[in-house]
Amino acid sequence: MTYQPSPLRLQREAARRRVSRQSTIVALISTLAIASVLAIVVTGAPGFKLVRQSFFSWHYAVSAFPHVLSGLWLNLRVMVIAEIFVLILGLLIALARTSHSPILYPIRLMATIYTDVFRGLPLLLVLFLVGLGVPGLQISWITNSAVVLGTTSLVLTYSAYVAEVIRAGIEAVNPAQRMAGRALGLTQSQTQSYVVLPQALRKVAPPLLNDLVSLQKDSGLISVLGAIDAIRSAGIETAQSFNFTPYVVAGALFVALTIPLTRFTDWLTRKQDRARVQQGQW
């Protein structure tokens, strides 16, 4: 016999539909109300016209766009190269900090000092110290390219953050896993690379990607050293026109550049959450 939903079920489902319809209507009204309040406050402000002219001028946006875009190409290269080095250096520092071998003690100590210092130092200060201080030493074989030194500063700062994220992941792996690896006869380093690290990196993938998003946006800071990136190009345009729209264009492009990675991070986090719920580990 085919299944006939009971009147009880139909009643329950109708009630649920009613509630969900009501929620949609409430969300819609509340969004509209807040949007109109914002619009009235902003457009009604005494300086609104002036602000719109100097920050959101279509004319200047169109004329600055090609210059800012070509500057962005530099940011793109800087962020990709910095990300690669940050992941490698961060991983090495995390491994050094979690090792127990006595021969690595000095390296462990150095890694600890390194992460303490570079997580505390403002990035701007590192940029000045490396970008202006290093060329000041006048060592002939060291470059004084703003791009290279700026990228180096980014790598120095972000490796410290990424190292701590990876270290947290390594320490979050159940110690029984390490024991099981050793019990099979795997050496310390085999256990680390085949058993612990793969699990650690999976655990910390979302916060790791979050740091990379932040790195992408901060690649714009190398402009303080004079590298002609998107921000610097916008600055040059602004200096000629006294209109700030080019900066807004650069900002919009940065947002567009980071969105794929942020969406990917969200997707990965959701996927991991779902897997945990399925395994009943929530």
Add this chain to the structure above:
Amino acid sequence: MSTPMLEVKNLRKSYGSDLVLHDISVALAEHEVKVLIGASGSGKSTLLRAINLLEGIDDGQILLDGHDITAVKVNPDEIRAQIGSVFQSFNLFPHLNVLQNITLAPRKVHGVSKDEAEANAMQMLGRFGLADKAKQYPDLLSGGQQQRVAILRAVITKPKVLLLDEVTSALDPILIAEVLALISELKGEGMTMMIATHEMGFAKRVADQVLFLAHGQIVESGSAHEILESPKTPELQNFLSALREAGRL
């Protein structure tokens, strides 16, 4: 008499002022199965962990196939590669599928090629009715299946001794039965085993000898029948009556 496969001599182990193993001596002949029983905290797990060198010892000696494995110059990785261990909590590697879990040690520790290791593993899985699980990840298996995979992972490298530490304690009765069937089969194949368990019926079935541990000492030993039917010491009598009251005997 030939050299025992495993011999523990006057083993002593303490955590700070807490003496957990007190002058333990056991010998395990090749193909012999000894079962350790006793309350939690009696030292069963510590003894097994000391034997595969996951736990340092204070005094005494452990000999594997006649070689002193507690000597200072011994490389513990090489010893552990010759001893199989299975734990209460399975400890399968969650990021590797069943086949990868089983072939990791043969490939990385024993230098077997990937193809050969996988062929061996598939044959083994097939024999124990787990062939269809080869590509699955541990999280999707039942507890009994996970523990059987963990046991196969430990025996695929043909260890000289297999140590089983309360391998059924985290399982419900139906799953316990399938794990115990696998262990019985290993006994039939001549595997030398030291088993810590709370399953007295199982002890009766597989044990060549049962050792009763209490506060870090072997208080009584004998055949399963002797130990379970005619306990001599008050400690063992208390332990057995507690089991009986809990309906575990």
